Amino acid sequence: MAEKTILTLVGSLRAESVNSKFAQIAAETAPEGTTVTTFAGLEEIPFYNExxxxxxxxxxxxxxxxAAVAAADSILFVSPEYNGTMPAVLNNAIDWISRPFGQGAAVGTLAAVIGTSAGQYGGVWSHDDIRKSLKVAGATVLDDAKLAVGGSYQRFAAVEPQDDxxxxxxxxxxxxxxxxxxLAAAN
Structure with missing residues (x-):
């Protein structure tokens, strides 16, 4: 059986962001036969311009x-919430992987969204917007595969995410x- 791959795209660019730590946990706890990697350099991609x-x-x-999205079996977006929606860096990434429309790298790719934010709901508005945009881009979004952790400043003030x-x-x-x-899609 071939190794399955999950590519994570992290919406926080801070070196020590809690969302980056969530992506690391995803890589460390992946089931046998699954590799999780994080795409580095989202901040280097210019805003989408036709x-x-x-x-x-x-x-x-x-x-x-x-190329990374096209090569992955699925994508996991790990995102905070900025001003009630997704970070611009993730919106831009979706713009690039959605083009050309109907034929972009996201078409048919399995996707899920997780993350944490300072607000009490953990970024659910952001996560909902990401799911909506991914669906428009042609991804197959698993709406039931989600995690939104609220109150990140307080929750992770004394405990690292990997210890929670x-x-x-x-x-x-x-x-x-x-x-x-x-696996189900491959069979």
Missing amino acids: DLDVEGKVPAKAAELR VEVVDGIRGVVATLAAAE
């Missing part, structure tokens, strides 16, 4: 993102659901 999206002009990092059993179990569950959906 004038750049022509053969010979596509920025290298945007082309790298498209509830968080680790939640992330492990989402990754296992995504991996099982990959």
Whole structure:
């Protein structure tokens, strides 16, 4: 049986972001036969511009993102909430992987969304917006594979996410659901 791959895209660019730590937990707790990697360099991709999206002009990092999404069996978005919606860096990533419309790298790719934010609901508006955009981009979004952890500043002030059993179990569950959906889709 071939190794299944999950590509994570993290919406927080801070080096020590809790969402980055969630992505690390996903990689460390992935079920046997599944590899989870994080795409590095989302901040290097210019804002989507159709004038750049022509053969010979596509920025290298945007082309790298498209290739990584196309090569992965599924994508896991790990996101905080900024001003009631998704971070611009994730919206931009979805713009690049959705083009050309109907044929982009996201088409048919399994996807799920998790994350944490300072608000009490853990970024659910952001997560809902990501799911909606991914569906428009043609991804197969697993709406039941989700985790939103609220109050991140307080919750992780004294405890690291990897030491929070509830968080680790939640992330492990989402990754296992995504991996099982990959296997089901392959058969």
